[in-house]
Amino acid sequence: DTAVSQTPKYLVTQMGNDKSIKCEQNLGHDTMYWYKQDSKKFLKIMFSYNNKELIINETVPNRFSPKSPDKAHLNLHINSLELGDSAVYFCASSEGPQSANEQFFGPGTRLTVL
Amino acid sequence: AQSVTQLDSQVPVFEEAPVELRCNYSSSVSVYLFWYVQYPNQGLQLLLKYLSGSTLVESINGFEAEFNKSQTSFHLRKPSVHISDTAEYFCAVSDQGDYKLSFGAGTTVTVRA
Numbered sequence: 184d185t186a187v188s189q190t191p192k193y194l195v196t197q198m199g200n201d202k203s204i205k206c207e208q209n210l211g212h213d214t215m216y217w218y219k220q221d222s223k224k225f226l227k228i229m230f231s232y233n234n235k236e237l238i239i240n241e242t243v244p245n246r247f248s249p250k251s252p253d254k255a256h257l258n259l260h261i262n263s264l265e266l267g268d269s270a271v272y273f274c275a276s277s278e279g280p281q282s283a284n285e286q287f288f289g290p291g292t293r294l295t296v297l
Numbered sequence: 298a299q300s301v302t303q304l305d306s307q308v309p310v311f312e313e314a315p316v317e318l319r320c321n322y323s324s325s326v327s328v329y330l331f332w333y334v335q336y337p338n339q340g341l342q343l344l345l346k347y348l349s350g351s352t353l354v355e356s357i358n359g360f361e362a363e364f365n366k367s368q369t370s371f372h373l374r375k376p377s378v379h380i381s382d383t384a385e386y387f388c389a390v391s392d393q394g395d396y397k398l399s400f401g402a403g404t405t406v407t408v409r410a
Binding site for chain 1: 321329338339340341342343348361367387391393395396397398400402403405
């Protein structure tokens with residue numbers, strides 16, 4: 184069974200569209216994250232939720248809106264997509280929010296905005 | 298917030314040769330240090346971490362890293378690499394008590410026969 188899964192794996196869309204990426208973890212973890220990995224492979228935290236509560240909200244355009252319907256799910260909705268949003272988006276989870284905890288990453292969603 | 302510098306963006310190495318990947322971080326009172334590995338087309342996996350105690354930490358597949366507080370470094374080493382070690386390696390740091398990890402830009406290790 185996949186521990187952290189994301190859908191879709193690939194997403195190709197036009198500028199201006201709205202799209203969502205979904206993430207689910209079956210590890211029983213309390214904390215989930217969204218990261219953005221750019222074309223130079225630089226990885227940056229975007230959001231983190233602990234028990235459905237937002238605890239990290241980095242400087243991200245408000246076109247990006249995370250939603251956590253329950254502890255096992257964290258979705259990312261992106262409005263009015265721009266060329267610069269093209270990247271690989273990784274979901275991750277950990278037992279708790281403390282940075283000492285190992286983070287388990289999903290396989291990534293490669294978003295291409297044309 | 299921490300910043301992390303991985304000094305080598307690409308490291309080509311022959312099979313069975315040693316490899317060292319360098320990582321330096323900005324100074325802080327107390328930190329947690331991590332190395333994550335990303336195999337092609339996969340998510341990141343934890344390789345090893347330093348939280349406290351012995352400054353030398355090891356992974357199950359032969360990697361080790363040493364925390365050097367005076368040099369603010371956490372270099373990763375393996376005495377003999379395999380083809381399967383071809384991957385992207387990320388150093389990450391956080392302040393103790395913080396929620397966030399700061400990642401370095403990654404080092405691409407390519408192992409050739």
